[in-house]
Amino acid sequence: MSDMDAALICKALGDANRLKIVRLLSGGEKCACKLLEAFDISQPTLSHHMKTLCECGLVCARREGKWTHYSLCGETLAEFRAFLGGFDYPTQEGGCSCH
Amino acid sequence: MSDMDAALICKALGDANRLKIVRLLSGGEKCACKLLEAFDISQPTLSHHMKTLCECGLVCARREGKWTHYSLCGETLAEFRAFLGGFDYPTQEGGCSCH
DNA sequence: TTTTCATATTGACATTTATCTATTTGTGGG
DNA sequence: CCCACAAATAGATAAATGTCAATATGAAAA
Numbered sequence: 329m330s331d332m333d334a335a336l337i338c339k340a341l342g343d344a345n346r347l348k349i350v351r352l353l354s355g356g357e358k359c360a361c362k363l364l365e366a367f368d369i370s371q372p373t374l375s376h377h378m379k380t381l382c383e384c385g386l387v388c389a390r391r392e393g394k395w396t397h398y399s400l401c402g403e404t405l406a407e408f409r410a411f412l413g414g415f416d417y418p419t420q421e422g423g424c425s426c427h
Numbered sequence: 428m429s430d431m432d433a434a435l436i437c438k439a440l441g442d443a444n445r446l447k448i449v450r451l452l453s454g455g456e457k458c459a460c461k462l463l464e465a466f467d468i469s470q471p472t473l474s475h476h477m478k479t480l481c482e483c484g485l486v487c488a489r490r491e492g493k494w495t496h497y498s499l500c501g502e503t504l505a506e507f508r509a510f511l512g513g514f515d516y517p518t519q520e521g522g523c524s525c526h
Numbered sequence: 527t528t529t530t531c532a533t534a535t536t537g538a539c540a541t542t543t544a545t546c547t548a549t550t551t552g553t554g555g556g
Numbered sequence: 557c558c559c560a561c562a563a564a565t566a567g568a569t570a571a572a573t574g575t576c577a578a579t580a581t582g583a584a585a586a
Contacts, residue, residue, distance in 0.1 A: 331450075335443050342438030343574080347430050354514040360533065373575055375534055394532045394583055405514060412508060415453040415499065442544080459563065472545055474564055493553050493562045 329407045336384040337408050345369060346377050350400065353387060357399040428506045435483040436507050444468065445476050449499065452486060456498040 341347055345367060352358055352366060364374050378398060381387040385404040390397045440446055444466060451457055451465060463473050477497060480486035484503040489496045 331443060331446050335441055335446050338437045338446070339441030339573095342434055342441045344430060344434050345574090347434050347437070350514060351430075369574090370576055371533070372535080372577080376574075379534085391533095391583095394530095396533065400514065405511075409508070409511060412504075412511070415449060415504060444544090468544090469546060470563070471547085471565080475544075478564085490553095495563065 329411045333385070334408065334411045337386055337404070340380050340384040340386060343377070346381055349377060349381065349398075350386065353398055353400045357390070357397050359395045359397045361395070363398065428510045432484070433507065433510045436485055436503070439479050439483040439485055442476070445480055448476060448480065449485065452497055452499045456489070456496050458494045458496045460494070462497065 341350065348366070349363060352363060360371075360374065360378065363378075364371060367374065369377075378387065378389070378396075381398075382389055385401055386408075387398050388401050390399070440449065447465070448462060451462060459470075459473065459477065462477075463470060466473065468476075477486065477488070477495075480497075481488055484500055485507075486497050487500045489498070
């Protein structure tokens with residue numbers, strides 16, 4: 329996963345509503361109308377958020393008749409976790425021999 | 428870690444420059460002047476990014492004379508990873524009994 | 527085919543954000 | 557005390573973002 333991909337995912341998660349959407353999807357696939365019930369936002373706004381989540385690969389959309397069902401993309405989620413796992417936090421000091 | 432805390436961290440990571448800063452700090456503590464060398468941005472802009480990273484708890488600042496040394500906060504990073512770990516991606520379908 | 531319903535797109539607007547220049551703050555050395 | 561330097565803050569501005577009302581699309585039902 330590239331920095332740009334990761335930044336896109338972070339940006340997508342950096343909104344309280346979208347974070348809540350991801351949490352809801354974490355419980356299993358949901359259609360847009362069910363998701364909408366959980367929020368105080370308009371239908372176009374939810375649709376816009378879903379587009380953001382889909383475009384970064386975190387969420388997949390499945391069309392079934394009139395309804396669109398959304399679910400988390402486990403593969404992307406795993407890759408993102410691996411990306412974050414690449415950050416270490418060495419406790420030793422003096423890493424910067426500044427002056 | 429609350430949703431708001433996590434959203435703050437995500438927002439902080441949702442910028443290519445800040446992601447790069449975190450990667451640099453992942454290699455150990457660095458002072459602001461060393462970080463600045465790695466970018467094509469002005470000193471105030473870097474300072475602004477560091478403030479964002481510090482305010483979400485991902486980075487700690489340590490003052491030493493005229494210099495400020497920054498490092499990743501391992502605790503926050505761990506909490507954030509745990510937060511993301513809370514998202515499951517159940518593969519079973521039919522989670523939404525929509526219609 | 528006409529209607530109805532679920533979702534997506536458009537266009538507009540207010541807010542937030544990333545960035546810069548200019549200035550200020552704080553620290554240490556002459 | 558004054559100067560030099562590292563970093564932070566202030567103020568301004570262009571770009572991105574979240575939101576909504578209005579409209580379009582697309583699919584099933586009547």
